[in-house]
Amino acid sequence: MSARDWIDKDFYRELGVSSDAGDAEIKKVYRKLARELHPDANPGNADAETRFKAVSEAYGVLGDPEKRKQYDEARKMFGSGGFRPGGGGGFDFGDMFGQPGSQSGSFGGGGGFTDMLGNLFNRRGGGSATRPRRGADVETEVRIDFLEAVKGATVPLRLSSPSTCDTCHGSGARPGTLPKTCGTCGGAGLVSRSQGAFAFSEPCRDCRGTGRLIDDPCSDCGGDGVSTKTRTLTVRIPAGVEDDQRIRLAGQGEPGSQGAAAGDLYVRVHVTPHRVFGRSGNDLTLKVPVTFPELALGTTLTVPTLDSPVSLRVAAGTVSGRVLRVRGKGVAKRDGQVGDLLVTLQVSVPSTMDDKTKAALTAYAEAIAEHDPRPELTAMVAKARES
The missing domain is CATH 2.60.260.20 (Urease metallochaperone UreE, N-terminal domain)
Structure with missing residues (x-):
């Protein structure tokens, strides 16, 4: 996702929580929405699938303390109206750099504002916008009976979640073609310009901050490199597992970008009570x-x-x-x-x-x-x- 996309989206509104909601509340709301909107519970419902993806995307940011901190800083800096270089609502660079008496000196010279954007979007000053990033962790739930929890069991788990596109293998380009480096930003994802004594950067409009251009996108994923797939995993539930305990499956979460490692899958176990014991x-x-x-x-x-x-x-x-x-x-x-x-x-x-x-x-x-x-x-x- 580009820097502009990240700032423009209101993930709090997507989950229906306030910006000061605690981690536990956000997780609780996400789990409720994920169960209601899951494709398995809404077969053939395109609207529910779209909402499921949006909710998963929102939790991928708000459920990660570091990403949430960066997101909150970006919203505070650019305003809830989004990122609008040159005016038109939200954060206005004209107000910051062009008006007499502004306090722009605190961001001036030497790429100070560039460094700030770099920190928010995991880049350092004009660094690469396509740095590999580990995939997000995913959580799902499974219910087993009392004896299975005591003795241990092997259960199949059916998941519908984002995964690396099998057609383009994550590149986003049609098989046989490759993405090319954006000529406007040179692959950095940021473009710099000067105004008076000050220099500042903004996400490249041509590549939307990704540093790459795809002339012929993959027909299956639309150029995202990620598609929603249904897969079946065999999960080993260890003997003695307790109700509401989480089991970690390394590398079974969302795929990483640019060849980075995938996230982890956490399976929360719910145990049905026994009628005697x-x-x-x-x-x-x-x-x-x-x-x-x-x-x-x-x-x-x-x-x-x-x-x-x-x-x-x-x-x-x-x-x-x-x-x-x-x-x-x-x-x-x-x-x-x-x-x-x-x-x-x-x-x-x-x-x-x-x-x-x-x-x-x-x-x-x-x-x-x-x-x-x-x-x-x-x-x-x-x-x-x-x-």
Whole structure:
């Protein structure tokens, strides 16, 4: 993208966020829009595909702290109306260099303004505008079930994202032809001119700041060197991955320019909860309903694990809510650490009872009538009545 294009576009408006939005808010909004506008969710919808590309382009700048800083500096310097050399709205070079009493001396001589533009657009003073640049990182999401997260899995991932054009291999020119160096700027992407005692530079209008001219553009990518493609990747989800964890796939992001390395692909994993087991770090959790006699008299329970059932001894007099630990039956991670299974015992109270059950419970209540399970509370109630 040329310097002029970069300044003219309002990436904040494209994402629908304010210019002071935090990184987390920008990421959240982008992920929501990307899901809604993704070509897979809108087959045949050209408008949605165009918006998806625009939103991805905006996040490629605002999602990168260094690029966002440069973009904000450029907008502040040139004004929200865009880059307009010679007036007509936005930043006016005539005001800066041609009006009496202007403070242009702070930019004068020796290419001071040139250096400023060079810093903003990753160039140094009249350096090359076509310096190789690493591709942007890309983030996508995948959902797996609980057991896949614990044991690990291999899942296919279908992506529609910018990629190097297969026809021109990224050159932007029709196969058999090559881009040529812009004769106006000599490939620098910037042209300099003098006004009085001052010299300043602006993006070359002929090549739009790219330093190259393509007389015969590629018919598939229109000269951009990049096209949107759908590809399928096989992603290995490691054992023990947690919900909302990100997995990095090096070199699977957007292609770099001028032969530079591609960005990375980050896969955010969402785990569907299990209907029986829960998880706390490397430990699995399990709630097991028990009867009062089982806790009072003691028993041996058979409880499930992710592998095979195990026997669990419950001592007589165990209280409800007690957590028993089954070692080595939790989540095993790649570093060799293995968690435990934490079993919480909960007394199950029947919602309905037949006459025989009621009679048995009544007899039990009479047998323990002298045993007060709440001595401290009983004493407090009695004291309150006396006062």
